[in-house]
Amino acid sequence: MKPRRAIAPSALVWLLLGAVYFFVPLIATFLFSLKSNQTGKCCTVANYSWVVHNGAFWHTLKISFLLALETIAISLALFVPTIYWVHLKVPRLRPVIAFLALIPFVIPPIVMVVGLLKFFKGTPSWFYAQPWGFLAGAYVILAFPYMFFSLDAGFRSIDVHTLTEASQSLGARWGTTLIKVILPNIRAAALAGAFLTLAIVMGEFTIANLSAFHTFPIFIQYVNESQGFPAASLTLLSFAITWAAMASLLVVGRKRGQRAAIVAGAR
Amino acid sequence: MAFLELQDLHRDFGTNKALDGIEISLGEGEFLSLLGPSGCGKTTALRLVAGFDRPDQGRIVVDGKDVTRVAPNKRDMGMVFQAYSLFPNMTARQNVEFGLKIRGKDKADRRKRVDDLLELVGLGHAGDRYPHQLSGGMQQRVALARALAIEPRVLLLDEPLSALDAKVRVQLREEIRRIQLELGITTLYVTHDQEEALSVSDHVAVMYRGRIEQMCAPAEMYTSPATPFVAEFIGTMNRLEATVVDPSAGTLDMDGKTLTVEAARGKPRGARVLVLIRPETVEVSAANGAGPNTLTGDVLTHTFLGPVTRLRIASGAASLIADMPTARAAALPPGSKVDAALPATEARLLDLSDGPLPEIAEEPAPVGR
Numbered sequence: 001m002k003p004r005r006a007i008a009p010s011a012l013v014w015l016l017l018g019a020v021y022f023f024v025p026l027i028a029t030f031l032f033s034l035k036s037n038q039t040g041k042c043c044t045v046a047n048y049s050w051v052v053h054n055g056a057f058w059h060t061l062k063i064s065f066l067l068a069l070e071t072i073a074i075s076l077a078l079f080v081p082t083i084y085w086v087h088l089k090v091p092r093l094r095p096v097i098a099f100l101a102l103i104p105f106v107i108p109p110i111v112m113v114v115g116l117l118k119f120f121k122g123t124p125s126w127f128y129a130q131p132w133g134f135l136a137g138a139y140v141i142l143a144f145p146y147m148f149f150s151l152d153a154g155f156r157s158i159d160v161h162t163l164t165e166a167s168q169s170l171g172a173r174w175g176t177t178l179i180k181v182i183l184p185n186i187r188a189a190a191l192a193g194a195f196l197t198l199a200i201v202m203g204e205f206t207i208a209n210l211s212a213f214h215t216f217p218i219f220i221q222y223v224n225e226s227q228g229f230p231a232a233s234l235t236l237l238s239f240a241i242t243w244a245a246m247a248s249l250l251v252v253g254r255k256r257g258q259r260a261a262i263v264a265g266a267r
Numbered sequence: 268m269a270f271l272e273l274q275d276l277h278r279d280f281g282t283n284k285a286l287d288g289i290e291i292s293l294g295e296g297e298f299l300s301l302l303g304p305s306g307c308g309k310t311t312a313l314r315l316v317a318g319f320d321r322p323d324q325g326r327i328v329v330d331g332k333d334v335t336r337v338a339p340n341k342r343d344m345g346m347v348f349q350a351y352s353l354f355p356n357m358t359a360r361q362n363v364e365f366g367l368k369i370r371g372k373d374k375a376d377r378r379k380r381v382d383d384l385l386e387l388v389g390l391g392h393a394g395d396r397y398p399h400q401l402s403g404g405m406q407q408r409v410a411l412a413r414a415l416a417i418e419p420r421v422l423l424l425d426e427p428l429s430a431l432d433a434k435v436r437v438q439l440r441e442e443i444r445r446i447q448l449e450l451g452i453t454t455l456y457v458t459h460d461q462e463e464a465l466s467v468s469d470h471v472a473v474m475y476r477g478r479i480e481q482m483c484a485p486a487e488m489y490t491s492p493a494t495p496f497v498a499e500f501i502g503t504m505n506r507l508e509a510t511v512v513d514p515s516a517g518t519l520d521m522d523g524k525t526l527t528v529e530a531a532r533g534k535p536r537g538a539r540v541l542v543l544i545r546p547e548t549v550e551v552s553a554a555n556g557a558g559p560n561t562l563t564g565d566v567l568t569h570t571f572l573g574p575v576t577r578l579r580i581a582s583g584a585a586s587l588i589a590d591m592p593t594a595r596a597a598a599l600p601p602g603s604k605v606d607a608a609l610p611a612t613e614a615r616l617l618d619l620s621d622g623p624l625p626e627i628a629e630e631p632a633p634v635g636r
Contacts, residue, residue, distance in 0.1 A: 159352070165339070166348060166353075167354070168318075169344055170365055170413065170416075170417055171340050171341075171369040171370060173340055180365075184356035
């Protein structure tokens, strides 16, 4: 067994500073959320009760969560085969796609949403007027860099050519090779991309607001403007829900890909 | 009748001619090694047979059927790769089973076949291990079992031992040959290691610059190289330039020295030739006044090779190497004056009228896969 290395004192200081930076606002928000909305005095869980008994909370949360799942599904279905193909057949295109993936970073969401609204104006209402259509499309673009760079790292960590050729020589078609051989070996990367996408969609405000869809961040903003103390409890709850969603994705991914995860860990 | 035929195969990568019209004909159950330096086209040829690449010209025929345009997953070729190619998410057993599942074999058949194959490669105990839990040699054994599981028409091996250490390499190459003979499977083996190729094959094809220089049995390749390149590439060879003086007696002139070589009989008088002599056929003894076919010179170096020691000898402008039993070599240390008797019957001749000898150098591998 390897001897355990002691943590340097300077590293401990930095860790402590990091912890303070992250936890102090959370603790402050928590204390604030315990104050009564009527009297402003501590301590009551009424704000939490108000949130969980609010129909709009559950409704918008459901929309955002389903939107996140839809975005993850579309992104994976779109980018996994594409990046696989690029790595296998046209590796010289990789830098081009990496550059394209950076565009959603450099174009402000406000510019993007105005452009998208203009571009898709006149499309059928099932797409343009529904979050599952227009908004999911916009979120796929927004998640592109996160998904691309996660998957790209995954593909670079395996020998795509040899695995593909080995699979083909054994009689597998492209689809079988992708699903049975490639995908299980990039599962960790796909999960990382899915986490990031989930986090982005659950917190995205600008595009949803400008395209007039009522998602979870819009609800948070509405409560924030109208009721101070419940807004704090809502913030903490949304934080907890996002983390719970990520943890459940991790559990699902682990269960299905336990062996792949073991192998990935060993590499 | 030929089971595997490669007919006039050409493949270019840009301006680089990876294959320049190769012709191979291999009988059923035979073992052919494609041997050559890096970039000679041997892996390109194998990839064309596997279907991972398409030739620019020519045909690949298996058992009388043209498979040149057939997709790799429909060719029934088992392949073992140079790089470790086991699927990391599957156990050894699942790897071997993969091709059988694709073919829709039922579970009981699959289980029996996988058990048999893992036993065949000596890994009956390691079926539940993942690739990262297996050594390099074990991984290549599993890869071999996986390739054999589908009962391929041709087994293709692309330098499968090159990543292994020397001892495992020798052990595994013998096992590959044993299994190949046991199953009687037609095998195409790519290697740059001549010892590997010569020791396990029925036939060896030496490739150079996209062409086959010579294809024959290993012993013939060693004793009768057909081209200057093969002479240079296979084994170690003394190369002495000489001129034919008397074609009827087989006499040559080498910088004023007279040599008699059987192979020189009937060569045109005045022809420039290259005398090829294996080091183990040179008889070295302490200098005792030069006899016929003997060069006198000084021992420059000793190289210990186990049972034999290699002596480098300078004789005038010529440089000779000779192998002799280590026990006897001790009596002729560097600096000694020695006589090196050249064999009249075992020396080979190559005509130099075609131009200078090729230099064997590592060439860049062709662009593309």
